[in-house]
């Protein structure tokens with residue numbers, strides 16, 4: 001019997017969606033290995049969170065009250081102690097920003113292989129076959145983890161959320177956090193990226209990515225925006241370069257947008273970008289690379305050079321395309 | 325003060341490529357400095373420019389070919405470089421986080437830096453775990469996905485911002501020595517100047533084998549094995565607009581009008 005431990009993710013008083021996805025992924029492992037599924041929640045309003053995590057398929061929920069918000073030193077200690085307590089062979093954590101901040105340390109501390117950002121998993125005779133992406137989502141790989149215990153982190157949004165109300169026990173775990181081993185302190189949170197426009201309100205977003213190459217070339221997109229009455233947004237590199245302000249960034253760490261039309265120009269469709277725009281009603285992509293992952297979620301695609309297509313499009317709407 | 329920056333040479337695949345077995349043939353790969361590491365190098369160099377007596381050392385696990393990439397980091401202002409390679413790594417198809425963090429930890433122990441900067445992730449294997457695993461391995465404190473750093477050397481604390489999801493940043497104080505994994509956007513990486521490129525030629529790239537670092541060959545054994553590699557099946561039902569650029573643009577204009585987002 002191989003028990004499974006999953007550790008929920010929460011922020012500012014709310015469990016994050018991936019917490020319920022972890023329960024589904026964890027249950028899958030537990031079913032394959034014949035073990036129990038233990039869910040844990042660390043810090044914050046653990047009693048409330050604990051009740052929420054008691055969904056179908058969960059055998060036990062363990063709570064560790066310690067501070068309000070995520071602190072990786074606390075999470076590593078708690079996860080390590082709980083894994084021993086509940087005899088967990090397999091540990092399933094979120095590949096969220098918090099997960100990035102502690103999952104590798106958990107694996108290292110427990111001396112177990114770490115498979116990160118897993119998008120699918122299967123078990124064959126106790127061996128985990130994890131599906132991962134490489135080379136910016138251009139290929140998928142099956143990765144086999146030699147039998148034995150492991151730590152995996154799962155990509156948010158890939159497993160359905162566990163539903164229903166379970167009949168698990170929700171109990172405070174007997175875990176002592178050694179404060180001398182807590183060497184980092186969270187001192188606050190800040191919202192960034194306010195400003196002139198809220199791209200989340202826009203009906204038509206023309207979004208530009210690294211395909212634009214140079215800041216001067218943005219003029220071309222500005223002309224398109226002007227001719228069509230659209231709002232301009234972008235992928236992350238454009239903001240990183242300081243070409244557009246942070247409030248224009250679409251994605252995991254930027255804004256979530258749900259426009260009627262999202263026109264992605266010179267954007268590859270990296271998972272962190274897609275996280276912010278996949279719920280647009282209609283997605284249109286212009287990209288030179290026919291294999292760009294953005295086409296997988298697009299409703300309309302143009303395989304072509306933006307420097308040819310965009311000027312022609314501007315003219316279609318009676319605008320003047322600048323020479324770039 | 326010494327800053328150690330982990331620098332990875334990453335492979336990107338060309339638009340057209342073929343998979344042979346569980347690999348992409350070298351002819352379809354282009355090698356470059358990992359984007360996230362570029363920002364980490366810049367952060368290190370900026371620290372050295374701001375303070376007296378700061379040495380920036382890069383460390384790379386990679387074959388001789390990686391020296392081209394390492395020279396780029398040197399040209400941007402790193403002082404010297406360490407390149408770890410060993411026969412045992414020659415056959416390792418997929419070096420997992422555990423192997424990388426164990427190898428790098430030997431370098432950290434030898435160099436004894438005050439700060440280690442690494443990229444949040446590598447764009448080829450995207451494990452996103454080496455920096456944090458390394459911190460735990462050497463007993464340093466750490467912070468992942470750092471997009472702002474204010475280092476207080478006297479107090480031995482790094483005031484950082486961590487970029488969370490949805491435009492929220494976390495402010496945290498981290499005891500040094502620490503490993504910080506650097507997010508893009510923390511700074512503006514410089515281009516290597518001609519002078520920098522010239523100077524880089526004379527900077528030292530120190531090759532280190534497992535023996536030199538007191539590592540056992542077994543450290544290259546990965547617990548993970550790639551058993552299959554394929555192009556993801558497109559679930560796309562995208563309608564592709566064909567023809568010349570003008571024809572494509574014409575069709576797209578029609579689509580946009582039909583969807584009602586562009587006036588008349």
Ligand SMILES: Cc1cc2nc3c(=O)[nH]c(=O)nc-3n(C[C@H](O)[C@H](O)[C@H](O)COP(=O)(O)OP(=O)(O)OC[C@H]3O[C@@H](n4cnc5c(N)ncnc54)[C@H](O)[C@@H]3O)c2cc1C
Nearest residue numbers: 209210211235236251252253254266267268272273288306
């Ligand atoms: C923790 C974390 C958080 C992140 N958060 C975000 C986020 O919120 N938002 C975000 O966008 N990214 C985010 N990223 C970065 C993300 O991983 C990618 O690096 C980024 O989205 C890539 O942007 P891009 O598509 O513009 O560039 P690239 O991936 O470089 O793609 C450029 C595309 O342009 C195409 N192209 C090139 N020339 C032309 C041309 N002439 N005509 C047409 N097409 C052309 C290319 O074929 C390519 O597909 C995050 C990463 C991490 C690790």
